[in-house]
Amino acid sequence: MTSSTAPCPNTDRIEAFLDGDFGPDETDTFVAHLDACASCDHELTLALRLQDSLSALTPSRCPDDVFQSALDRIAVLDQDRAPVARPRTARRRWVAGALCTAVAALLIALPILDRAAEPAFTQAEVESATRDVELAFALLAEASHTATERVRNDAFGRSAAQINHALTRSR
């Protein structure tokens, strides 16, 4: 055995040996070296003691109040996330706009169509009014498709029937 005070270049390989990085042949060679080298054998003993001491350490624990504070912040953020129903708000706005446009078109066009037979209106005016009403109905149909069932029932149900009746009567 070599002297325990003599440095051996193989001591740098002890960690790799402990980690099982060596293949079978290299392991056998290193074990044989340990039998012959007091320096490496001594270092291996210290390395194993260090390994035992490290494994006895316990991980730090997060204080409960720190975790609770994080959860409180998350709860606030979660509440802010609730109005993620932005698409729904946008959809309602769109439906309301479509409804207003359709109603305005009908208010202008229906009186013309209602008195289409009178000579006060030209054929062109009647045709224009007819197109306005058709556009209004197209908007109503799209809005009806986009709106929720409740909005559809509330907003379109009766008025659509009345408008349709007025249009039929004007023809």
Added chain:
Amino acid sequence: MPLDTAVLAAHRHRIYGFALRFTGCPDDAADVTQDVLVRLWRHGDSVDPERRTAWTLRVTRNACIDMLRARKARHAHTLPAPVLVDIAPDDAHSPAHLTESADLRVHLEQAIADLDEPYRSIIWLREVDDLSYQEIADALELPLNTLKVYLHRARKRLRDTLRPILLSEDQPA
């Protein structure tokens, strides 16, 4: 979709422990932990669950670096010394009652705290938190081989620092 709080609870100790060792300050560690938990809640669902630990530690490390930079910018004075963690055994309120193993533990934790980064984090994540090499490499953004070299170097430094104490274990009580 935000993560369930049970997942956050599972990561909280590791996040706090990492931040405490990295910043050396319990208050900073608490701030970092809260920030990281919020980020984990927001974005963790988009991370592969098998890589979530590494992702979380990477975010924690970056948050710690930001925290230290901000602290350095605020105060010109030196950073506080790293704190020792979990050093007091339950029944040892007096130094006279410290056992040899507790004494070794105190020295060991101080020796780890004295290591530079990334050696300190590597030792702790591997030896205490028991993470795989791959998880640590991902968390610290190091190549696997480099990580192993660093780990071996860190252990050797600890061995050299603690040599007198490790040798005294030979002595009869």
